[in-house]
Amino acid sequence: MEQGQSIFVGNIKGGVGKSTITAFLYDYFRTCFPKRPIQMLDTDRQGTCFELLGSVADERDIRHVPVSDRFDGLSLVTLDSIMRRMRSNAESLTIVDTGAGWPGNVWQIAMMCECIIIPTSLSWADLRPTVEFVREMDERKESSGSVTPHLIIVPNRIPPAQRDLSAISKILEGLNVVLAPPLSDLSLVRQMSGEFRGLGEARGTRFYSEFERLGDFIRDYVLSGKLSQMFEAELQNSGSS
Numbered sequence: 001m002e003q004g005q006s007i008f009v010g011n012i013k014g015g016v017g018k019s020t021i022t023a024f025l026y027d028y029f030r031t032c033f034p035k036r037p038i039q040m041l042d043t044d045r046q047g048t049c050f051e052l053l054g055s056v057a058d059e060r061d062i063r064h065v066p067v068s069d070r071f072d073g074l075s076l077v078t079l080d081s082i083m084r085r086m087r088s089n090a091e092s093l094t095i096v097d098t099g100a101g102w103p104g105n106v107w108q109i110a111m112m113c114e115c116i117i118i119p120t121s122l123s124w125a126d127l128r129p130t131v132e133f134v135r136e137m138d139e140r141k142e143s144s145g146s147v148t149p150h151l152i153i154v155p156n157r158i159p160p161a162q163r164d165l166s167a168i169s170k171i172l173e174g175l176n177v178v179l180a181p182p183l184s185d186l187s188l189v190r191q192m193s194g195e196f197r198g199l200g201e202a203r204g205t206r207f208y209s210e211f212e213r214l215g216d217f218i219r220d221y222v223l224s225g226k227l228s229q230m231f232e233a234e235l236q237n238s239g240s241s
């Protein structure tokens with residue numbers, strides 16, 4: 001049976017742009033796929049993304065399901081059942097925002113998803129925990145033997161004049177990740193999170209074209225299944241040689 005799709009946004013490091021990217025991705029996808037049911041689940045106690053989308057989304061399409069590090073079995077069960085229900089509809093798309101810190105039991109939810117979007121700046125303070133997070137997620141993936149969830153690094157808050165991302169590629173060398181198109185550090189983004197009105201509000205700006213490039217990348221490589229085909233082909237090749 002064909003399943004619905006889901007995207008998990010996470011990083012143990014706080015303040016890297018998880019909620020901002022989740023909110024804009026939600027808005028990007030509902031424009032991109034007007035006929036698909038799209039839902040955003042906010043698992044962070046702070047509910048930042050839930051609040052951001054409050055003024056633009058239908059209340060049935062966004063949910064705050066806080067799951068903390070402490071034992072909080074009930075919400076996890078709720079989250080798990082919402083995810084399974086959404087995924088049983090082949091047309092559906094679910095985007096999950098998470099809080100900072102180790103995902104605890106929420107990693108089980110991450111493993112159901114097509115990808116984990118991992119935002120990070122280029123600073124060491126962000127990159128070090130990001131690499132730790134990637135290693136942990138990759139180990140979990142390896143024990144499940146699946147090519148998904150794809151681990152997608154999104155360089156965020158990049159100084160607008162910086163074009164060279166070779167430093168980050170070097171740090172990520174040898175890790176099983178895919179580098180997505182970057183997002184610059186732009187004051188417009190901070191302004192727009194003050195009163196969120198969606199991506200359309202930024203039309204004609206640098207942020208709009210950068211975000212569109214990121215959204216297109218996720219649509220064309222992750223949701224289309226192309227990235228999975230590439231990884232599976234690589235696995236077969238390495239198995240047969």
Ligand SMILES: Nc1ncnc2c1ncn2[C@@H]1O[C@H](COP(=O)(O)OP(=O)(O)OP(=O)(O)O)[C@@H](O)[C@H]1O
Pocket residue numbers: 013014015016017018019020021044048098099100156157158183184185186187189190191193
């Ligand atoms: N590309 C960007 N340019 C400028 N500011 C940004 C950018 N991305 C995020 N920000 C700002 O950085 C701050 C932190 O972003 P956000 O709340 O999305 O991070 P987070 O990872 O969800 O944090 P937390 O771990 O607390 O949940 C916000 O003020 C947001 O407006």
Ligand SMILES: [Mg+2]
Pocket residue numbers: 018019020044048049098099
């Ligand atoms: Mg957040």
